[in-house]
Amino acid sequence: MNSMVVNQDIIANWEPRHASLFGAEIVRLKHRLAETGLFTREALGRVIERCPPSHFGLRARGVAVDDPKTMEGELGASSGMDAIRAIEKGRMWMNIRNVMEWAPEYNALLDRIFDEFEARMPGFKTSKRNLGILISSPNANVFYHADIQGQGLWQIEGSKSVYLYPRSDSFITPESVEKIVLRETSEDMRYERWFDDYSTIVDLKPGEMITWPLYAPHRVQNHDCLNISVTTEHWTRDIWNAYAVNYGNGVLRRTIGWRNGSTKAAGLHVYPKAAAAFMWKKMGRQIKGDVVKRRDFRIDVNAEGGRASID
Numbered sequence: 001m002n003s004m005v006v007n008q009d010i011i012a013n014w015e016p017r018h019a020s021l022f023g024a025e026i027v028r029l030k031h032r033l034a035e036t037g038l039f040t041r042e043a044l045g046r047v048i049e050r051c052p053p054s055h056f057g058l059r060a061r062g063v064a065v066d067d068p069k070t071m072e073g074e075l076g077a078s079s080g081m082d083a084i085r086a087i088e089k090g091r092m093w094m095n096i097r098n099v100m101e102w103a104p105e106y107n108a109l110l111d112r113i114f115d116e117f118e119a120r121m122p123g124f125k126t127s128k129r130n131l132g133i134l135i136s137s138p139n140a141n142v143f144y145h146a147d148i149q150g151q152g153l154w155q156i157e158g159s160k161s162v163y164l165y166p167r168s169d170s171f172i173t174p175e176s177v178e179k180i181v182l183r184e185t186s187e188d189m190r191y192e193r194w195f196d197d198y199s200t201i202v203d204l205k206p207g208e209m210i211t212w213p214l215y216a217p218h219r220v221q222n223h224d225c226l227n228i229s230v231t232t233e234h235w236t237r238d239i240w241n242a243y244a245v246n247y248g249n250g251v252l253r254r255t256i257g258w259r260n261g262s263t264k265a266a267g268l269h270v271y272p273k274a275a276a277a278f279m280w281k282k283m284g285r286q287i288k289g290d291v292v293k294r295r296d297f298r299i300d301v302n303a304e305g306g307r308a309s310i311d
């Protein structure tokens, strides 16, 4: 890491009010990730080349804007820098996962980020911290969904609109939250165009990051430029309690057809539900995701759309 910036805070404009807003409201902050030198195209090109295949995700969509078909891809013989150029001219989405597990300098940065948040927010203690890098094509989008843990989205290059929706039953039902924590598919989450009337739209630019309330639904629309973003994930005791309650409710609903559970993540009722969640896991009934069976294309910076089919 560039020693010049080691003594500078990663968050450039923190104010005391952010401590009470963090995790409860949409919070938009300025960051100094670019100044670490870890997110230049050269540095990211090397990260792409180092990424173990098990942590490398690459998807493409058809050329037509409304083509719903997605294809799975691989880096092939492409350099990391060429891969970024190929994504810049194509319709692709690269997801470099769990970077902290195999790139120590990014693990050090992740610790620095959360140590900084913890120092600023008494009682905020995080575990299972995660850092991923998303490199996506101009106009690429991520469909309406919600996530299982605390999330941060940090913009490095390009810009995108992040649509954030209220965390209420009108926009995400209790059943949808349970499906997410049970890791059943979240792709069938109900989304209607009119939801947008109730959304907060954040146009995220380089040097900005946002975080939002747990389980708040969101979708992302890249602007007409290459987008490089960093995602961080974290767990706190509150997030774990919410997970346990929703997991327990989901298990009960699936086993005894139980309905209308409390989702308050406080008090004694958390613990029987945590036990129910544990039992469910022991029973091995979780659905495993993210298993790619075949690759449809490989990166090819000289080909149309930046990719070549694998037959």
Ligand SMILES: [Fe+2]
Pocket (backbone or CB within 6 Å): 145, 146, 147, 151, 218
């Ligand atoms: Fe998300």
